[in-house]
Amino acid sequence: MHARPLIFASCLFGMVAHGGSAQWEEPPKSPEIHADGTATFRLNAPNATKVTLSASFVEDGKAPMERDEDGVWALTVGPLEPDIYGYTLDVDGLSVLDLANHDGRLGRWPESQFLVRADPPRAYEQADAPQGAVHLRRYASESLGVVRRMHVYTPPGYTPDTTYPVVYLLHGYGDTDSGWTTLGRAHIIADNLIAAGKIDPMVIVMPHGHAAPADLTVENWRGVRGGFETDLMADILPFVSANYSVATDVDNTAIVGLSMGGGQSLGVGLTRLDTFGWIGGYSSAVPDEDLEETFADVLSRPGKPRLLWVGCGTDDFLYERNTAFLAWLSENDVPHTAHITDGGHTWSVWRDYLEEFLPLLFRD
Amino acid sequence: MHARPLIFASCLFGMVAHGGSAQWEEPPKSPEIHADGTATFRLNAPNATKVTLSASFVEDGKAPMERDEDGVWALTVGPLEPDIYGYTLDVDGLSVLDLANHDGRLGRWPESQFLVRADPPRAYEQADAPQGAVHLRRYASESLGVVRRMHVYTPPGYTPDTTYPVVYLLHGYGDTDSGWTTLGRAHIIADNLIAAGKIDPMVIVMPHGHAAPADLTVENWRGVRGGFETDLMADILPFVSANYSVATDVDNTAIVGLSMGGGQSLGVGLTRLDTFGWIGGYSSAVPDEDLEETFADVLSRPGKPRLLWVGCGTDDFLYERNTAFLAWLSENDVPHTAHITDGGHTWSVWRDYLEEFLPLLFRD
Numbered sequence: 202m203h204a205r206p207l208i209f210a211s212c213l214f215g216m217v218a219h220g221g222s223a224q225w226e227e228p229p230k231s232p233e234i235h236a237d238g239t240a241t242f243r244l245n246a247p248n249a250t251k252v253t254l255s256a257s258f259v260e261d262g263k264a265p266m267e268r269d270e271d272g273v274w275a276l277t278v279g280p281l282e283p284d285i286y287g288y289t290l291d292v293d294g295l296s297v298l299d300l301a302n303h304d305g306r307l308g309r310w311p312e313s314q315f316l317v318r319a320d321p322p323r324a325y326e327q328a329d330a331p332q333g334a335v336h337l338r339r340y341a342s343e344s345l346g347v348v349r350r351m352h353v354y355t356p357p358g359y360t361p362d363t364t365y366p367v368v369y370l371l372h373g374y375g376d377t378d379s380g381w382t383t384l385g386r387a388h389i390i391a392d393n394l395i396a397a398g399k400i401d402p403m404v405i406v407m408p409h410g411h412a413a414p415a416d417l418t419v420e421n422w423r424g425v426r427g428g429f430e431t432d433l434m435a436d437i438l439p440f441v442s443a444n445y446s447v448a449t450d451v452d453n454t455a456i457v458g459l460s461m462g463g464g465q466s467l468g469v470g471l472t473r474l475d476t477f478g479w480i481g482g483y484s485s486a487v488p489d490e491d492l493e494e495t496f497a498d499v500l501s502r503p504g505k506p507r508l509l510w511v512g513c514g515t516d517d518f519l520y521e522r523n524t525a526f527l528a529w530l531s532e533n534d535v536p537h538t539a540h541i542t543d544g545g546h547t548w549s550v551w552r553d554y555l556e557e558f559l560p561l562l563f564r565d
Numbered sequence: 566m567h568a569r570p571l572i573f574a575s576c577l578f579g580m581v582a583h584g585g586s587a588q589w590e591e592p593p594k595s596p597e598i599h600a601d602g603t604a605t606f607r608l609n610a611p612n613a614t615k616v617t618l619s620a621s622f623v624e625d626g627k628a629p630m631e632r633d634e635d636g637v638w639a640l641t642v643g644p645l646e647p648d649i650y651g652y653t654l655d656v657d658g659l660s661v662l663d664l665a666n667h668d669g670r671l672g673r674w675p676e677s678q679f680l681v682r683a684d685p686p687r688a689y690e691q692a693d694a695p696q697g698a699v700h701l702r703r704y705a706s707e708s709l710g711v712v713r714r715m716h717v718y719t720p721p722g723y724t725p726d727t728t729y730p731v732v733y734l735l736h737g738y739g740d741t742d743s744g745w746t747t748l749g750r751a752h753i754i755a756d757n758l759i760a761a762g763k764i765d766p767m768v769i770v771m772p773h774g775h776a777a778p779a780d781l782t783v784e785n786w787r788g789v790r791g792g793f794e795t796d797l798m799a800d801i802l803p804f805v806s807a808n809y810s811v812a813t814d815v816d817n818t819a820i821v822g823l824s825m826g827g828g829q830s831l832g833v834g835l836t837r838l839d840t841f842g843w844i845g846g847y848s849s850a851v852p853d854e855d856l857e858e859t860f861a862d863v864l865s866r867p868g869k870p871r872l873l874w875v876g877c878g879t880d881d882f883l884y885e886r887n888t889a890f891l892a893w894l895s896e897n898d899v900p901h902t903a904h905i906t907d908g909g910h911t912w913s914v915w916r917d918y919l920e921e922f923l924p925l926l927f928r929d
Contacts, residue, residue, distance in 0.1 A: 248657040293612040297661045300675045307671075311664045327712055332703040337746070339696040348691055361725070382701070 228301040229273055232315050238280030240315065242290070242299065247272025249292045254278070256288035257547065263291070283319030284549050285384065287312035306383055310375035314384070324556045325386040330396030331357035335388050340440045344431040349409055351437065352378050353445065354388045356395055356402035360446075366563045367404045367447040368479075369433070370555075371458025371465050378409040384548045390556050399560045404447050408437050410462050430469050438476075450478075452507065455562050457481035459551045460519070464488065467511075467526075471496050474505040479562045481510035483554045484517050484546050487526040500533055508561055509537040512554045514544030592665040593637055596679050602644030604679065606654070606663065611636025613656050618642070620652035621911065627655070647683030648913050649748065651676035670747055674739035678748070688920045689750040694760035695721035699752050704804045708795040713773050715801065716742050717809065718752045720759055720766035724810070730927045731768045731811040733797070733841075734919075735822025735829050737848075742773040748912045754920050763924045768811050772801050774826050794833050802840075814842075816871065819926050821845035823915045824883070828852065831875075831890075835860050838869040843926045845874035847918045848881050848910050851890040864897055872925055873901040876918045878908030 229243040242254055244266065252266040252274040258281055266274040287305075289296050289312050298305055298313050305313035322328050336353040356365070370387060372380035381387040387405060394400040412428025442449050456477045458466035463485025470480035472495065488495060499505070509530070513523035530537045540557070544550035593607040606618055608630065616630045616638040622645055630638040651669075653660050653676055662669055662677050669677035686692050700717040720729070734751060736744035745751040751769055758764040776792025806813050820841045822830035827849025834844035836859065852859060863869070873894070877887035894901045904921070908914035 244659075246657075246659045249659065292656070292659060292661075293610075295608075295610045295613065295656060295661070296664065297656075297659070298664070298671070298675075300660065300662070300671070303672050305671050307662070307664070307669050308667050311662075327703070329705070329712075332705075332712070335701040337699040337701070337752075339691070341693070341696075348693075348696070388701075 229275075231299050231301040234315060234317060238282070238317055239277055240279050240281060240317070241275060241277040242266065242288070243301065244274045244290055244292070244299065245272060246274055246292055249274065251291075251293055253291040254288060255291050255296065256286065257545075258286055258288075266290075279317075281317050283317045283323060285314060285316050285325065285386075285552070287314050287384075287548075289313065306379075308375065308377060324390045324393045325552045327389055328393055328396075330392040333357045333359065333388055333392055333395075335382050338440075338444070340436065342432050342436045344435045345412055345428060349432070350378055351409060351440075352382055352407040353441070354382070354391055354405035354407070355445070356404070357392065358402070359404075362446075363402075364446050364448050364453075365402060365404045366453035366455070367406060367441065367445075368455040368457065368559070368562065369437075369466070369477075370405050370407050371410050371456070371462025372407065373410075373458075373460030373462050373484075377411070378407050381405075381407045385555065386552060387555060390552065391559065394556065394559055401563065403559075403563070404441075404445055406437070406441050408433060410458070410465060429465060433469060434473070434476075451475055452478050453563060455479035455481070455508075457483070457510070457558060459483040459485070459554075460546065461486050468495070470506065471499050471509070474498055474502060478505070478507045480506045480508065481512070481554075481558050482523075483512045483551050483558075484514065484519055485511065485523060485526075486519060487511070487523055489522055489525065492526075492529055499535055509535065510540060510558055510561065511537060512540035512542065512550075512558070514542050514546070514550050516543070516545035517550075518546055593639075595663050595665040598679060598681060602646070602681055603641055604643050604645060604681070605639060605641040606630065606652070607665065608638045608654055608656070608663065609636060610638055610656055613638065615655075615657055617655040618652060619655050619660065620650065621909075622650055622652075630654075643681075645681050647681045647687065649678060649680050649689065649750075649916075651678050651748075651912075653677065670743075672739065672741060688754045688757045689916045691753055692757055692760075694756040697721045697723065697752060697756055697759075699746050702804075702808070704800065706796050706800045708799045709776055709792060713796070714742055715773060715804075716746055716771040717805070718746070718755055718769035718771070719809070720768070721756065722766070723768075726810075727766075728810050728812050728817075729766060729768045730817035730819070731770060731805065731809075732819040732821065732843075732923070732926065733801075733830070734769050734771050735774050735820070735826025736771065737774075737822075737824030737826050741775070742771050745769075745771045749919065750916060751919060754916065755923065758920065758923055765927065767923075767927070768805075768809055770801070770805050772797060774822070774829060793829060797833060798837070798840075815839055815869075816842050817927060819843035819845070819872075821847070821874070821922060822849070823847040823918075824910065825850050832859070834870065835863050835873070838862055838866060842869070842871045844870045844872065845876070845918075845922050846887075847876045847915050847922075848878065848883055849875065849887060849890075850883060851875070851886055853886055853889065856890075856893055863899055873899065874904060874922055874925065875901060876904035876906065876914075876922070878906050878910070878914050880907070880909040881914075882910055 228245055231243040233241040254264045254276055266276040268274050302313045333356045339348050339350050342349045370381055410429055454477050456466045456470040463482030467482045468488050470477040513520050527539045592609055595607040597605040618628045618640055630640040632638050666677045697720045703712050703714050706713045734745055774793055818841050820830045820834040827846030831846045832852055834841040877884050891903045
């Protein structure tokens with residue numbers, strides 16, 4: 202071994218000399234999660250006249266922050282239940298992310314995020330379980346004429362010598378194919394369920410559900426759904442079976458999604474019963490028109506699918522639509538599982554649903 | 566085929582009814598990249614008194630935006646040379662991201678990003694080349710006592726039946742292990758170089774270079790470097806060879822990085838000549854103390870490494886430090902390649918360097 206002198210210390214000073222970014226001066230810590238589950242948010246904005254915290258965990262969704270003499274705005278909330286939370290800050294009417302917080306997301310619904318840990322840890326928290334991998338795969342979608350991306354989870358010890366069952370897991374309108382591995386933590390949930398012996402190793406494919414440009418309007422909405430379905434069936438499924446060691450039979454293929462993705466998974470799955478044997482939807486934009494016509498196949502084929510699982514929280518804005526769909530299933534004697542819980546249209550609910558749903562799949 | 570009625574149209578209205586996010590009302594488009602390479606930035610901030618664009622591509626790094634009667638601030642700049650650009654907006658002294666732009670990053674140096682396309686496309690632009698995969702891998706670092714993450718690029722057609730050479734590619738101080746596949750586009754550059762026949766398929770490992778908490782101070786800086794080096798040698802290399810079909814001999818192992826990561830790659834690589842045969846640094850925080858002692862092995866072993874490549878732009882704040890290191894190499898008759906170019910401490914330079922560096926590796 203060589204001696205290891207402090208040869209890089211001056212790098213730090215070099216960076217300071219760089220001065221290319223105002224972010225170099227560390228902003229006040231935000232959020233600071235205290236041991237009792239309370240959280241303190243801070244923003245250095247001396248020139249602002251009003252700063253509010255926008256979040257589901259404060260009353261009415263907004264709470265004013267208070268300015269100190271140095272122009273740092275602060276607010277402490279909670280204690281909060283263990284969960285992953287999103288929030289934004291509102292500065293004189295402008296919605297911004299908390300740039301002191303490195304966790305969060307851009308996109309249609311940008312937000313900063315933080316975790317309040319549970320004891321013992323929840324399935325979505327990173328634990329000591331053996332870790333699978335998340336693959337970012339680009340593929341040429343012939344049906345859409347563009348190169349697109351998907352995320353693919355492979356379980357710990359994945360090997361081409363084994364054939365795995367596969368779940369197609371779809372995101373909601375506000376997300377992309379990265380949603381389920383960032384906010385959703387699907388890979389961590391799967392790792393922990395496998396380690397706990399609650400599920401067998403499986404591959405989880407998370408495609409990009411928007412088949413249209415970002416400037417989506419009501420007018421081209423129809424194109425979105427049709428476009429995604431074609432992409433899924435003509436491009437994604439063949440790409441997955443060509444690149445991963447997955448079973449392609451109906452007994453080993455599941456589809457599930459949340460919100461818009463729940464509408465897609467139910468709509469696509471229930472009209473393709475020879476492909477998808479296990480079908481679910483979380484807080485779904487469930488089909489609500491022409492049900493008899495659309496789902497004629499479900500009505501005429503008892504025993505298919507193997508599982509039809511519809512989850513929704515009672516505070517969800519889509520709750521009535523889901524209960525209407527469930528009533529229709531009951532009236533038509535379509536076997537299904539209704540999973541009605543507390544909660545709204547939130548990732549907190551969807552992470553729980555995934556944890557409950559995966560162990561139901563691929564059973565005899 | 567079933568008829569496919571418009572069963573999801575009402576989903577969109579449901580989302581509007583949801584109203585959970587101010588982002589639902591689409592903000593004015595920003596940035597808008599025009600055909601002539603000019604770019605228009607917009608921010609809806611009626612209550613702001615001053616909004617500026619902060620970016621390397623405007624004079625002095627800041628340019629005021631102009632408010633229209635509706636409170637939308639706008640500025641058109643350029644035409645800009647084809648490249649990927651970063652920027653932030655300054656609203657009454659508060660640095661914010663452009664939330665109308667879904668591309669960008671959080672982290673130590675958050676910024677919004679956009680691409681000005683080149684014709685023909687540059688290597689970092691997505692083209693029609695066969696696509697490799699990017700794996701997000703978590704691993705238990707025994708040396709650091711935590712579960713950490715790395716990114717791993719596998720080339721198109723990757724198969725365990727082939728043994729690939731491997732490059733350890735390190736990020737800079739402002740980034741994480743995702744830096745090289747977001748801003749750096751290393752996977753796209755590699756895909757395109759492979760398709761062009763300029764490199765053979767290789768595996769590229771992008772570890773997380775910060776071995777310390779986010780509240781890094783000068784006092785614990787020493788720990789960072791030592792911590793990363795131990796993590797790399799004791800945990801990362803064994804994890805990679807256990808999980809990927811890579812060669813482990815010196816002739817098939819390269820290490821390179823940018824800025825802090827360049828300091829790491831030169832410092833680690835040049836003191837471990839039996840592990841790394843191909844060593845590079847881009848805009849590196851090059852070692853500048855105790856060189857004779859630290860690099861005694863380099864001085865005494867002619868022919869090692871196979872490549873020592875030091876790249877730096879003349880406008881880089883680390884330029885003098887790099888030229889001093891290069892002078893020391895020359896004075897001591899250490900074979901090396903000095904790659905001095907235009908440019909500063911920017912991703913534009915580092916993407917070019919990667920494109921030029923990879924084809925030099927693993928040659929006879």
